[in-house]
Amino acid sequence: MPKKRVLIVDDEPEVRKIISSILQSPKGGYEVKEAGDVESALEILRKEPFDHVLCDIYMEPLDGLDFLRMVKEKGIKVNVVMMSGKADVEQALEAIGYGAQDYVHKPITAGQLFFVLKRIEEQERLRAENERLRREVEERYSFHNMVGKSSKMQVVFDVIRKIADYKTTVLITGESGTGKELVAKALHYNGIRKNAPFVAVNCGGIPENLLESELFGHAKGAFTDAIRAKKGLFEEADGGTLFLDEIGDLPLPLQVKLLRVLQEEEIRPVGDTRTVKVDVRIVAATSKDLEREVRKGNFRNDLFYRINVLRISLPPLRERREDIPLLVDFFIQRFNSRLGTKIKGVSPDAMQILMDYPWPGNVRELENVLERTMVLCEGDVIQKEDLPPYMLENLVVEDNIQKLDIDDSVLSIKKCSRVLEKKLIQRALQRTRGNKTQAAKLLEISLPALIYKMKDYGLYKTQPF
Numbered sequence: 001m002p003k004k005r006v007l008i009v010d011d012e013p014e015v016r017k018i019i020s021s022i023l024q025s026p027k028g029g030y031e032v033k034e035a036g037d038v039e040s041a042l043e044i045l046r047k048e049p050f051d052h053v054l055c056d057i058y059m060e061p062l063d064g065l066d067f068l069r070m071v072k073e074k075g076i077k078v079n080v081v082m083m084s085g086k087a088d089v090e091q092a093l094e095a096i097g098y099g100a101q102d103y104v105h106k107p108i109t110a111g112q113l114f115f116v117l118k119r120i121e122e123q124e125r126l127r128a129e130n131e132r133l134r135r136e137v138e139e140r141y142s143f144h145n146m147v148g149k150s151s152k153m154q155v156v157f158d159v160i161r162k163i164a165d166y167k168t169t170v171l172i173t174g175e176s177g178t179g180k181e182l183v184a185k186a187l188h189y190n191g192i193r194k195n196a197p198f199v200a201v202n203c204g205g206i207p208e209n210l211l212e213s214e215l216f217g218h219a220k221g222a223f224t225d226a227i228r229a230k231k232g233l234f235e236e237a238d239g240g241t242l243f244l245d246e247i248g249d250l251p252l253p254l255q256v257k258l259l260r261v262l263q264e265e266e267i268r269p270v271g272d273t274r275t276v277k278v279d280v281r282i283v284a285a286t287s288k289d290l291e292r293e294v295r296k297g298n299f300r301n302d303l304f305y306r307i308n309v310l311r312i313s314l315p316p317l318r319e320r321r322e323d324i325p326l327l328v329d330f331f332i333q334r335f336n337s338r339l340g341t342k343i344k345g346v347s348p349d350a351m352q353i354l355m356d357y358p359w360p361g362n363v364r365e366l367e368n369v370l371e372r373t374m375v376l377c378e379g380d381v382i383q384k385e386d387l388p389p390y391m392l393e394n395l396v397v398e399d400n401i402q403k404l405d406i407d408d409s410v411l412s413i414k415k416c417s418r419v420l421e422k423k424l425i426q427r428a429l430q431r432t433r434g435n436k437t438q439a440a441k442l443l444e445i446s447l448p449a450l451i452y453k454m455k456d457y458g459l460y461k462t463q464p465f
């Protein structure tokens with residue numbers, strides 16, 4: 001370890017000599033320089049770096065407070081410790097207000113001096129350590145606008161890094177709001193194609209008759225409105241990435257055409273006789289269960305095999321709850337800067353609710369909840385009461401379970417849980433207006449399990465939705 005360096009600024013040579021020898025003694029181990037006035041001290045600081053300055057307060061023509069002010073003005077990074085006699089304790093305190101780290105009394109003893117300097121060094125060490133940790137969290141747990149410390153997300157980040165450079169088609173699957181589009185962008189912007197375009201198209205969002213010319217372009221006069229030729233998205237994305245979002249919604253006739261394009265790497269614009277070579281990496285995403293769509297005949301088997309070469313499955317948020325605090329922090333910072341709010345964080349019981357909630361809308365729902373809460377929140381820390389009321393109902397259920405009025409003679413868990421289960425299912429169905437998929441998520445059971453139970457409890461056909 002290199003020696004720490006101290007500059008002593010005092011107009012009395014005797015004082016400088018004493019302090020110097022204390023600091024240089026084996027116990028101190030400091031490297032020392034001396035200056036007899038403020039101006040020469042500043043001159044020395046301009047040339048060499050120091051860890052600490054020990055500065056007398058009363059000096060002529062410029063005093064210790066002048067020195068402090070000039071150090072700040074010049075932006076010199078050094079710890080300043082004032083040395084005060086009996087008469088100038090007040091000024092020493094004032095100096096701390098101006099940014100001095102501490103002060104020591106004259107006559108100065110070795111013990112006092114080392115105590116003060118070591119304490120400053122320890123604080124500095126802690127600050128550097130915190131900074132290092134914070135940076136590490138940022139680097140290790142965040143990846144291209146995505147954060148996640150869960151092992152499931154760490155695996156996703158690793159896979160993205162590994163496959164970003166290849167042209168191989170990637171299929172991203174995951175429930176709505178799990179971050180599929182972010183992953184698609186991360187794949188593009190981490191790979192060698194990052195300087196070419198990233199073009200996204202929602203296969204379910206464009207009418208079938210327009211989608212073909214959107215994707216492949218059209219020739220002049222190809223149809224009534226085709227006044228001039230138009231490039232398709234495949235050509236727009238040439239050299240880059242085409243993100244086919246909601247590929248499960250691609251109409252069957254276009255599935256055939258897409259398959260041909262993927263195999264031949266060339267497109268034929270609508271109404272055109274020529275074909276155009278394109279170099280495009282395809283990243284597709286879906287929140288549907290494509291295997292099931294294939295079985296149902298809604299998605300072509302051959303296209304499925306062609307795009308399902310590399311697969312990234314994004315886990316729902318409720319299966320990686322350890323990411324929630326990190327995401328909450330991430331969104332609070334983002335919204336503070338976007339909305340100008342000054343939210344510092346979330347109270348422990350509010351965080352508990354965020355951790356327990358099943359998040360059927362995944363990260364997007366968490367993001368929306370935080371935005372709404374931050375706008376409406378009165379204080380600078382989000383409290384339980386600030387959260388949307390429907391999130392608190394989980395708690396109410398727990399309270400109700402505590403209060404559940406069950407006859408003392410009943411001990412059968414089986415019978416009681418049936419009553420409770422039926423109630424919860426009815427409530428979930430009401431909350432989701434009869435949407436069984438969402439209700440199953442809220443109940444944290446599978447959809448087939450919900451349907452089975454609904455039949456069992458006579459809720460399947462009789463429910464009023």
Ligand SMILES: Nc1ncnc2c1ncn2[C@@H]1O[C@H](COP(=O)(O)OP(=O)(O)OP(=O)(O)O)[C@@H](O)[C@H]1O
Pocket residue numbers: 145146147148174175176177178179180181182183287327330363364367
């Ligand atoms: N790991 C993450 N870290 C930070 N933000 C995330 C993360 N995952 C998702 N988000 C944010 O959540 C929102 C939803 O993400 P995205 O649009 O990528 O999801 P999606 O899976 O494509 O959803 P959908 O199926 O509804 O289109 C976006 O605002 C995104 O920025």
Ligand SMILES: [Mg+2]
Pocket residue numbers: 180181245
């Ligand atoms: Mg999406």
